[in-house]
Amino acid sequence: MIIGRVNEYNEAMTPVQMRGSNRRFEVIIDTGFQGADLLLPRDVIIQLGLTPAGDMVLDLANEQEATFNFYNDEVMWHRGFRQVKVLESADSSLASADLLAGSRIIIDMTPGGMVFIAEMFSG
Numbered sequence: 173m174i175i176g177r178v179n180e181y182n183e184a185m186t187p188v189q190m191r192g193s194n195r196r197f198e199v200i201i202d203t204g205f206q207g208a209d210l211l212l213p214r215d216v217i218i219q220l221g222l223t224p225a226g227d228m229v230l231d232l233a234n235e236q237e238a239t240f241n242f243y244n245d246e247v248m249w250h251r252g253f254r255q256v257k258v259l260e261s262a263d264s265s266l267a268s269a270d271l272l273a274g275s276r277i278i279i280d281m282t283p284g285g286m287v288f289i290a291e292m293f294s295g
């Protein structure tokens with residue numbers, strides 16, 4: 173089980189750790205974000221030493237298109253490492269619905285509340 177928290181803005185946060193890094197950082201859970209697994213600020217991507225894999229065009233919530241640099245990496249998720257597509261942003265850190273697929277999420281929706289992300293098993 174992955175355990176996160178609710179921040180002072182009532183945003184559900186989850187910790188993530190990329191392969192090859194001992195640094196854990198928090199990202200906001202954004203179930204409206206799809207098309208990649210994570211959105212990370214450029215400075216975090218540089219610190220992690222990720223190698224660019226190309227560009228990706230996504231439709232935004234405001235019905236505009238935007239082009240993002242993307243990176244392939246692996247993130248510790250549930251019981252092991254999982255391949256992820258990471259998009260570069262100026263300053264946002266988000267976990268998408270794509271990353272959360274196959275998970276059950278329980279959120280105590282109050283500042284300081286707990287976030288529980290459990291792996292769902294099929295069969």
